[in-house]
Amino acid sequence: MVHILPAAFEALRSPCLVGGPWKRFPFAGLVAMLAAVATLIVDTVATGYFHRTNAKRAAAVTDEPAHDDPESAPDGHHGHAHGMSMLASPDNGDELVRHRVISQVLELGVVVHSLIIGMSLGASDFPSTVRPLVPALTFHQLFEGIGLGGCIVQAKFRLKSVVAMGLLFSLTTPAGIGVGIAISSVYDESSPTALVVQGLLEAAAAGILVYMALVDILAEDFSKPRVQSRARLQLALNVSLLLGAGLMSLLAVWA
Template sequence: MMKGPIYSRIVKEGGAAVPAVGARQLSDQGEYPLGLLCCGRRSGTRGALAFAHAGNLVLTTSVLLPDLLQAYVLELGIVVHSVVIRLSMGASDNVCTIRPLVAALCFHQFFEGIGLGGCILQADYEKKMKAIMVFFFSVTTPFGIALGICLSNVYRENSPTALVVVGILNAVSAGLLNYMALVDLLASDFMAEKLQNDMKLQTISYVAVVLGAGGMSVMAIWA
């Protein structure tokens, strides 16, 4: 039995567009699921569903709302984080600080992009929405740097106002990213059947997580 709210796309039946609705609504209308035709990462919670109604077969592609919200929340956390950090970088006039910071941010941005890209693909957005999310991820870094350069004459990194505002924004983005990493991303991956049944793969995965966290902590020295 499927759990959670469902987001469904419009599908085609006999050349005509048919609005696809969630499993609960289908049950209320006397339509019964014939079974999952294909499953996503969370077995039994997403995939293509076949429903029989009045002798017709309707194919509904359903995606859990948590998958959609996951990508939105991760994007929000990354965008806020990127603008705040790059603002400080753009306002800085210390060349010795900027050079290692650029290298660290490029490395950091690369892996953020991989994580966000995986969430976007899993959520199975339309091409337009994918393009919009990729666009915002791509422009936040140069936007933050440009904003920092424009405000370099008035922005004082150590002023009480700047410290409070930046601290609040950093706390919000850190909370979002930590929640996404621990609850939605790592928990889902490590609870997968493939990983649970393979001790070698579990060991490699745990080592990779520790090395990744350690690497990001080391980069924080320059950030």
């Protein structure tokens, strides 16, 4: 909200954009809104699909004890325990699927943003611009990596998927820097095409990240019974949230 979305508005309202509809309508806000709504649709559709799939599997398995020999489950204890285990598994499966959807969509938004800032850094020709950007972007990527890593851990992916997602996040910014260096001789950051592409991508990344942060991460974590029942934990989480938001906002001074 502090340094992604304003950058999108700045790019799409640049004086270098002569003609066209860019100055007559807030396209950055529109794209951010559409990206957030699209993320909501993908989030709910994917979660609903896997929820229905897990529910059907659980229903099919819980019907199996009815065909077993009654003598194999005296007093009905075995059948009851089996049914309870199957009823508990859909909830665990739904929660796992939820975390996986969240981590994948969050990685998409982070990767888009990381690619943009990497290209901007690589295409910069002035050392006075690059020097303050490097430490600021280092801390920026550190904070994003911590948040994304926490989501990936909760999703309990297989080792190959964890390594792939970690490498994708780690290599996106360096790859963007490499692309920026390669095109620095012909790239003009004030050209209309560059401004439009950068502005639209920044706005889309902002919409995705704002939705993911507020709806899928903060709202879900803060509404858990464990948090709601402990006042000290609530206070610690709110203080941590404000501190993190302040630190990320402070990076906008340099980034």
